[in-house]
Amino acid sequence: DIQMTQSPSSLSASIGDSVTITCRASQNIRNYLSWYQQKPGKAPRLLIYGASSLQSGVPSRFSGGGLGTDFTLTIASLQPEDFATYHCQQTYTIPWTFGQGTKVEIK
Amino acid sequence: EVQLVESGGGLVKPGESLRLSCAASGFSFSSYTMNWVRQAPGKGLEWVSSISSSSSYMYYADSMRGRFTVSRDNAKSSLYLQMNTLTADDTAVYYCARAGYGDQFHFDYWGQGTLVTVSS
Numbered sequence: 001d002i003q004m005t006q007s008p009s010s011l012s013a014s015i016g017d018s019v020t021i022t023c024r025a026s027q028n029i030r031n032y033l034s035w036y037q038q039k040p041g042k043a044p045r046l047l048i049y050g051a052s053s054l055q056s057g058v059p060s061r062f063s064g065g066g067l068g069t070d071f072t073l074t075i076a077s078l079q080p081e082d083f084a085t086y087h088c089q090q091t092y093t094i095p096w097t098f099g100q101g102t103k104v105e106i107k
Numbered sequence: 108e109v110q111l112v113e114s115g116g117g118l119v120k121p122g123e124s125l126r127l128s129c130a131a132s133g134f135s136f137s138s139y140t141m142n143w144v145r146q147a148p149g150k151g152l153e154w155v156s157s158i159s160s161s162s163s164y165m166y167y168a169d170s171m172r173g174r175f176t177v178s179r180d181n182a183k184s185s186l187y188l189q190m191n192t193l194t195a196d197d198t199a200v201y202y203c204a205r206a207g208y209g210d211q212f213h214f215d216y217w218g219q220g221t222l223v224t225v226s227s
Contacts (some may be wrong), residue, residue, distance in 0.1 A: 049207065099149055
């Protein structure tokens, strides 16, 4: 199975900050990488797919990058509604696997 | 508007069975691969199973293969997950999710989830 490792596991940031979360795959997954946002008690919400394609309706302050094994999710100018947990997922090969999540908290 | 609504969760004893349902609306259900994903309390997301649009292909996570069965009824726009021989490790919120168009298989819409608790 492909292991997905996110870093950091949590971070504290202020409104207006830019933050970057990293996701590393245990083998080459080309660009088969998605990012999801999840708030407490809610279902995940797709933000980015294909490593860098922004899902319809997602604010442009979210961006994704990377290829192969190393990927990033960047949130430019954090807004109050962005404090949540972020998950990466590979869909290159079954079993689809997720990272352990990164919790973004208010400093 | 795309909607996915899960049902069927509840409290069961170890060894018992449960059938989850996911009612879809707002899109052409028969055209999409559908998925189940679960999340144990305080834990990350775990893919459970996927089924292709015409039920030609079904895939399972290793820990669920042989105990869980995914199915769908395109006439009813519904997805199902039959779960047998449940253990405490199966306690989780179970989400159904649609796989978007194309070859990326990203999960573009999710239901609100249904909680399954396995406890004696």
